[in-house]
Structures are given as structure tokens and as C-alpha cells.
Amino acid sequence: NAGVTQTPKFQVLKTGQSMTLQCAQDMNHEYMSWYRQDPGMGLRLIHYSVGAGITDQGEVPNGYNVSRSTTEDFPLRLLSAAPSQTSVYFCASSYGQTNSPLHFGNGTRLTVT
């Protein structure tokens, strides 16, 4: 049972480049979300999804897109990378939306130069 799998683990981008962070879970969880972690800021919600075909914005959505075509996958797209997007990104899923414990992926460390 793999849980939540994020790829890649590390990524370096130049300003203006685009990329997709992949997230997949094999627990049949309906709720999935993306967070970014910055020093001294805790975890901030970027986007979330309560089921296939349904997504919504979190606290810091600007510069990011998501889609949820299947229950398993929830990719995060950076449209035009900026240095302010340098961060550690975590994907998480849970069974019962936000009142259930989150299962986190191992994170993606992204650096934008």
C-alpha cells in the first residue's frame, strides 16, 4: 500500500518555466489537497478537491492550477514559475474531508531561480 505518492522529490526551475507536480493516492480517498510549507509560515492550503471533477481554491491559489479527473490523481501545475514559489509542496488526502486525518506525501522541494 503506497499511500500518497508525490513526484518529483526535487526540482529546479527557471523563472517563467512551467511544470506539473504529480500526486497519486491508492486509498480511495475523496478529499485531496495541496499545501506549501515555507519557513515560519506553517502549511498553507493552495487548492483542494472533494472528489473527481471538483476543485476549489485554498488560501494561496495564485499561480497554480489543479484538476481532478480521477479519484487517484491530483496534479498541481505551475503556469509560469516565480522565485516566490520556491517552497516545499505537500500533497495530502483524507477519507472524510477536513475532519479526518490527512495522509501526506513525502513532499517536493522546488527551487525557482
Next chain:
Amino acid sequence: AQKVTQAQTEISVVEKEDVTLDCVYETRDTTYYLFWYKQPPSGELVFLIRRNSFDEQNEISGRYSWNFQKSTSSFNFTITASQVVDSAVYFCALSSGEGGANSKLTFGKGITLSVRP
């Protein structure tokens, strides 16, 4: 609006000391859930405990205990006889509402605990 405050940013203790990590929350909802997560130096985030707003019983799990007090809007975490392996960043989080699509999960900024041998 909901808010989680972890006023302590860094705590350093010597092994075998007891340490309490504070968490104060704000919400207008009567139904809510509180969580603690641990992030060891390896970077992964690990769920420790969930408590709902209707259950004020304290919880003990080995060396870990949690004190939930609605009167002071606090959900504090105590590690008894700390060990080096307890060194991590600890996050408190709050989810208010019934857990439906409009509920939000808010994290505190985290407390970095260093346990020295």
C-alpha cells in the same frame, strides 16, 4: 474566520525533561476538530491525534498526552521524559464545521522542538 496560534516557535530541552507544546485556537463553530502532526528532520508529516469539540477527555499515548480545554480554547501537547527522537516540528491544526465542502483546515506555524542528549 478561524485561527491557530502556536506562540512558541522553538523549544530546546535536555533528554528526559518533560515539555509542553501550546496550541490556542479560535473558531465560531460549535463543531470542530483539532489535530497534531509531527514533522521529523526527514521531512514527512505524520498524524498524531485528532480530537473533536464534543470530547474534552484528555488523551494519553505512551509518553505523549494531550490536554483539551474548551474554556481556554487550548489543545496542548505534553511529551514526558523526552527523547532525541522527539526532535521535530510539531503542528497544531483546526478544522471547523461539519467537515463538508466548505470546511477549512488551518495549521499553526509550528513549533521546532530540539531534544539534546
